[in-house]
Amino acid sequence: MSGGRTGARVSAWRPAVAGIAESFHAHFAEHAYPVHTHDTWALMILDDGCVDFGLDRHRHGAAGLGTVVLLPPGVPHDGRTVGARGFRKRVLYLEADVLPERLTGAAVDIPVHRDALLHHRIGQLHGALGDVRPEVEAGGGAGAGAGAGLAFEAESRLALVRERLLRHLRALPARDPGPPPGPLAEALRELLDSRIATGISMDEAAGLLHAHPTHLIRAFTRRYGIAPHAYLTxxxxxxxxxxxxxxxxxxxxxxxxxxxxxxxxxxxxxxxxxxxxxxxxxxxxxxxxxxxxxx
The missing domain is CATH 1.10.10.60 (Homeodomain-like)
Structure with a gap:
């Protein structure tokens, strides 16, 4: 955490979770970002205050709890505080392949989403990331085998966030519904029971069971009344x-x-x-x- 006389408090780390390049939390009393770009998707939720930003030569405003901002890779943007209170935000920088490149135009057209459920899910994802060691620490040591297990919740929550973002961008792909919920849920439960100590990633589980991650999560939750990550914990x-x-x-x-x-x-x-x-x-x-x- 950094601060001082700048009126800013900032913390950032790179979780060992596939698809997430950086988690960034900040409270700015007064700040103006210069025009810049990222090679990632920037997914921001506001926890307090207001922010004004320009994206591809158009100005936008974001304010209030429940507001989500999604900025695509490679598109110039800036940002600045609005009002004396400043703003508090949490940002996930998502790898470029988390969302299809063809959605860049849709994200530029509608960068601000007022969606309390999406805001809540992103907040839950940030909470899960608090239990995941930074990537630089995840390569060894007595607890290295726990990495996949602790990342499992974050990967599950990221899958649900991604799905809802796709709905906002009107691009949710049609897909095979997969196996019925009962057998699929039971198969995942057996898999989790066999990996209690070593853990498993969501991508690996989905690959082994030949099911889309979000379908896998929902099938398990419907069958057992608990999310897979909560069951494993x-x-x-x-x-x-x-x-x-x-x-x-x-x-x-x-x-x-x-x-x-x-x-x-x-x-x-x-x-x-x-x-x-x-x-x-x-x-x-x-x-x-x-x-x-x-x-």
């Missing part, structure tokens, strides 16, 4: 509970069930059980339950 937490009660240390458990390290295990474990792995492991001592122990 729950299975990991269940396995962690057993290992902790068997006397294994939290740091050791984290790596063996598919998390990067103890801090990632702590975050998900606490979200599920409202207590840390260490406290859970100590929740039964000398024939008595500790106050904040688990069920």
């Amino acid at each position: 729950g299975r990991r937490i269940d396995r962690a509970r057993r290992l902790l009660l068997a006397g294994r240390r939290p740091a050791e458990v984290a790596a063996s069930v598919g998390f990067y390290d103890q801090s990632h295990l702590n975050r998900h474990f606490t979200r599920h059980l409202r207590t840390t792995p260490a406290r859970f492991a100590a929740s039964w001592e000398g024939g008595r339950f500790l106050r904040d122990g688990a069920e």
Whole structure:
């Protein structure tokens, strides 16, 4: 995070998630971008304030929660704050092949989308990326095998975001509906159960099961009432509970069930059980339950 007397707070990283070149968060009290281009799609959500920008020699304004801005690769644009409050934004720079190049014209014509659901889904994607280590750190170490597992949620959410963007650009391709939801969902569940510790990418799962990623996600969710990434996390937490009660240390458990390290295990474990792995492991001592122990 950077700041200082510039009136700006900025953080950026490159998640180890296919299709995402950079995640960028910023709060600008006063700022004007010069005209520039990107070699990626810039997908922005506003969390507060207003912004004025020029795209291909036309001015646009974006304001209010629920506003999404999509800027295509290679098209000149600028941007500036509007009002004394400035603006807060979160931006995903998506690799050029995430959306078809032929949609550039449609994106130039309509760069601003007021879509609360799309805004929410992008926000969820940003949240998922917070659990994914930067790409430069993802190549090795005891938790390297957890990379695919932690990226699985982000890849799933990116697939849903991409689908909705295609709908906005009136370009959702027709496709074979694929296998019925029941058998397909069961096949994905078996695949996830076999990859609890090592994880799997959404692209690999879709390839193995011969189904489009979004169809795969929806089939699983309809069948079991839970998203695939949430199911996988729950299975990991269940396995962690057993290992902790068997006397294994939290740091050791984290790596063996598919998390990067103890801090990632702590975050998900606490979200599920409202207590840390260490406290859970100590929740039964000398024939008595500790106050904040688990069920």
